[in-house]
Amino acid sequence: MTEEEKINIKEQFNYIVKDGIAPILKSAGFRKKGNNFHAHVRELDWCINIQKDGWGFDRYFNQWGFTINIGVTWSDYAICLFNKVSDFPLEGYCPIRARIGTIMGKGDYWFKLRPHQDCSPVKDLICSTIKEKVLPLLNDIKCLNDLWNFIEDNRPWHTFLIKLFHVKSKQKVFSVTPIDLYVLCLATGKTKKAKLLRRKMERRKVNDSLLDKIVETYGKRSPETDRFL
Incomplete structure (x- = not known):
């Protein structure tokens, strides 16, 4: 690939972001920094990264590819895990995350650009997906308890969670680690469920001090044992 072809692809990408993605997200209340977007809505922060x-x-x-990642976080999570709160959190630090391909029903999907192509179809696909799928999804997630409806269950940990909570998911698109599930349990007051999840993690030798720090953040103790969950 020649330098001129690389420059052309970069111009296509900048056009898609500047004339397609950014206006839609800004009109939905997002702020932009580089290729990152953020909006604060009620209890949560919505984060999008290109x-x-x-x-x-x-x-x-x-060719050259790019994708779009969507994340959801909240201030207590940042304090608990990173000891600080950012006024512009990034998707990479979110506990609840999804890739746009999952929302599109295409899994780990990457948009492709080639030199001197008409990039309008790529821009139109991204814009329509954001307007018709991503934003409506996020608009259904405005408080912590809303998150339970959208967590994936296609991995053992997620299957365990869904069975534990008997959740009827609307659209299972977000992935989450066991640690982040534990935070979400305590953040939404599900302490008994958190105890079961902690036992499962302890059997896998998860760092107890981190789990205790999470409990301290939410001020929860087990009433039965008077020890941290």
Whole structure:
């Protein structure tokens, strides 16, 4: 791929972001920093990141890719895990995360740009997906308890969670780690469920001091044992 072709692809990408993605998200209340977007809504922070292909330009297929990541977080989570709150949290630090391809029903999907192509179809696909799927999804997630409706159950931990809470999910698109599930349990007052989840993590040798710090953040103790959950 020549330098001129690389420049052309970068111009296509900048056009898609500047004339497509940014106006839609800004009109929905998001602020922009670089390729990151953030909006604070009630209890939660919505975060969106445009991720460039870490491998760079694909010389074999003469193309370059990018994807879009969506995350949800809240201030207590940032205090608990990172000891600070940002006024512009980033998607990479969110406990609840999804890739746009999952929301589209296409899994780990990457948009592809090639030199001197008409990038309008790519822009139109992204814009329609954001307007018709991403924003309506986020608009259903404005408080912590709303998150339970959208957590994936296609992994053992998620299956365990869904069975534990008997959740009837609207759209299972967000992935979450066991630690982050534990935070969400305590943040939403599900202490008995948190105890079961902690026992499961302890059997896997999860850091007890981190679990205790999470409990201290939410001020919860087990009434039966008077020890941290």
